[in-house]
Amino acid sequence: MIPELGNFALALACALAFAQAVIGIWGAHRRDVRLMAATPGLAVGQLLALAASAGALVWASVSNDFSVINVAENSAIAKPLLYKISGTWGNHEGSILLWGLILGICGGLVSVFGRNLPSALRARVLGVLGGTSAGFLLFCLTTSNPFFRDFPPPVDGRGMNPLLQDPGLAFHPPILYMGYVGFAVPFAFAVAALLEGRIDAAWGRWVRPWALVSWCFLTCGIALGSWWAYYELGWGGYWFWDPVENASLMPWLTGTALVHSSIVVEKRESLKIWTVLLAIGTFSLSLSGTFLVRSGILNSVHAFANDPARGVFILALLGLVIGGSLLLFALRAPLLRSGGIFAPVSREGALVLNNILLCSICAVVIAGTMTPPFADLLFGQKISVGAPYFNLTVLPLAIPVFIAMAVGPLLPWKRGRLWPLVEHAWWAALIAALVGGVCAFGMKLLPALAFGAAAWLIIGSFAEVFERTLLFRAPVANSVRRARGLPVAVLGAAIAHAGMGVTVAGIAGTSLDSNKIVEAKVGDSFSVGGYQWILLGLDDAPGPNYRARVASIEVLKDGRPLAMMKPERRMFTLQQQTTSDVAIRTNLFRDLYAVLGDERDGKAVLRLHVNPLAPWIWLGALIMAAGGALSLADRRLRVGAPSRAPKAALPA
């Protein structure tokens, strides 16, 4: 019964979305006050229906209702409760429903928080969101419906891929999708602005927080995915430039450019066309990414196995949404009149450079990901593009970005000079050069360079803060007072940029890892990375739906016991699959990493790593997201249009 209600709620949501789209756009076009006022209600209704639908699917999974095919294929009675819940979005149909749900949440939030928006703009934004939702929900209903049922129901389900039964991967999709789908709101704002034919500073003030929130979620989602690969897959790596990973990186790059570009629209009413294009582009990349990984075009182990027929539907949807918005852009963009003029050397100029560099990096990632299928289609050649290519091409583009990240905020608006930058940031450059130089003695050139860049970023990002608070140049009390008056966004930006530096340091550190692969019997001891590792025992450890072998390894430093690590190998009987549970001990400066492999003749193959600064990779991402979130707290971003004071009577 409940799955049927879920299916009905999904259909209802789709109908409401269509209504929202039509009424919103038409109402705004005709300036019909009642129609425009009706749109938020429809958006909230759509959200409630979607929530009910998602709830029904979760209920079916938790209550072991195997008459629902989706549950039978992906769940099992023995599956732990957490994964029964999170497993609803761990498959194609459920994840499409999740997409739709988050799109509905975005619409609901715009309705609730957008009461101060001009009604035409709000109606158009909701209309565009509704249209996108309608397409997606139609796709879900017709080709990827999670509520299809089968009778008689099987006694037990097929269980979920053991790799997915993991807390990290359970939460990776929702967080990632909140990022992907969140960019639908800036997209809707961009299309609404094109429909209206105007953009003003208030529009920038609206788009920036939405873009920032989505960006924060996307950063966390990508970091979570990378962290999961690190601790689950057991090869000590965290990013392979795999097509599916790249599909999440592309909108992140343009989303970063969007976050920065919208600042210029807000403050200077300039770069409007760039910003609109970036908003359309970011969401287009999210949508295309979703399409690509489900279509079977990309050759990746991560990709959902799907048949091309579904791909055709999504392609049509993409054609409408992306093609439509880009056509609108081509026709209406000239109407967006820019306000401020600026010199090439200025903060606006630096942000244009930022846009160009980030978009170039995005173009490189797109090229690397799409070349294999295109080469096959156009030339019949079978090639593949992997990490060596990306490392070669992204690095030269990233270096100017790093340089600009620290000194860009120091430039004034409209017109500036380069010399003051040197004046204000020379000390950071000096420290960075020192760090790089010192490192170069102990390691290869590339990691040393990376450490120098990291130092530059971490210290240099605060250059603007130091300038504004006149740190070390005015009495401390003055500096403190200035610091208290500093706009929170300035601090947020500094923290976010420094976070990037932390990540770069983590990447550099991890490239210097020491590792050893050994065949050990109980009692053997090894020296890896300056630590002593002793295998104390190999035992059996059964789990809820698997059998496991556990190795007990003690790690000592200079004779002092430091940690007891217990890597496992889990054999999932139902799916006939084995996964490894890596044991990681971290002190936030280095990771001890142990993997248990095959056992042969009483000896176990162990892989032991010491990864310096590995935790900084994800810590840096967290810091970036925190900086972004802090910026949101800036009072200036609170989007309330000031309420009109009652007009005093004019003097006669």
Place this chain on the structure above:
Amino acid sequence: MIARRRLMLLAPLAVAAAGGAAFWAMLTRMQDGKFDPHDIGNPMLGKHIPDFDLPGVAPSQGFSSKELIAAAQTQPILLNFFASWCIPCASEAGTLDELQKLGGVPIWGIAYKDAPEKSAKFLDQYGNPYARIGADMSGDVFINFGLYGVPENFVINRKGIIAWHIAGPLSDDLVEQQMMPAIAKAKA
């Protein structure tokens, strides 16, 4: 200046449209089977087979590449790589059996990394359509032929050239629609 601007504004749409057209072409061809991103191809196709000399698997004696080419002089030979631990190999056993009964295409097999008893058991269970079977214990022949999994099937013509290849098990449809035409061409 206006024209240049307009052109620039159309550029994103043009790029997206080109991409969309390409994806549509890929999807439709995937449905027709003319485009398969997962098929990584085999550069040995159209080239001479590598040299090898393999011991036999009971009940058959092994063979060398020279013997294979000699036997291919009369008609093209189907070379099938299999293993006892491989599930799709079991599923294609039926097709291979049929093929052998029909006659016309001799089937020679290479067992990849299989203990001889295990291969023998596999042949007992699923039938033995092979005229000759070689045992590739080290996996060198597997690599030299450019395989990356089992089963894979090759058609060798009288010049010792690989005339056709499929990285996967044979099915009745595949035999009818792809292998037989390839063999006919190889005979010509």
Place this chain on the structure above:
Amino acid sequence: MSNTFILRPRPGSIPAMAGKKTSFGSFFQKRTLLICVFLLVSASAWAISDPREMLPDPKQEARAEAIGSQLRCLVCQNESIEDSGAPLAGDLRAKVREQIKAGRTDAQIMAWMVARYGNFVRLKPPLTPATFLLYATPVLGLLAGGLAAYIGRGWQAATPAPLTEAEQAKLAELTRPHA
């Protein structure tokens, strides 16, 4: 009932059974092939390379690892042969080390691999007309962006045209201080 446990039929699979929507098209079989090898691989190990396979000479071993990290594991396909636990990856690693010991150069070893597996096995594709755009992308991206910025500069609000005579007269009229 048993249908729910079998891999769902995928209509229009690859290569197509022309006109037939059969359940087990080649796509299923190819997938199963890969999954099969993968599963059997993981049944033996989600594994790690054997310490015994490393070369005794550290310089040679470093060279082997450098070459290996440029080669894609064909079974797992998103790992290099150095990182992958598949048996084929182990065999290919052994082949690389064997050839290094025999004194072949990096280019020769790479060519040996490509002769058997095609350019797909290279993680960094060779520069050919097909991949020319791929390698040119960083420069092209910068150029395109720079061009866009340059053309777009003229987009900023043009200063309004100077006032005509009539408009100037009207302005003088409006701003004339009233008596």
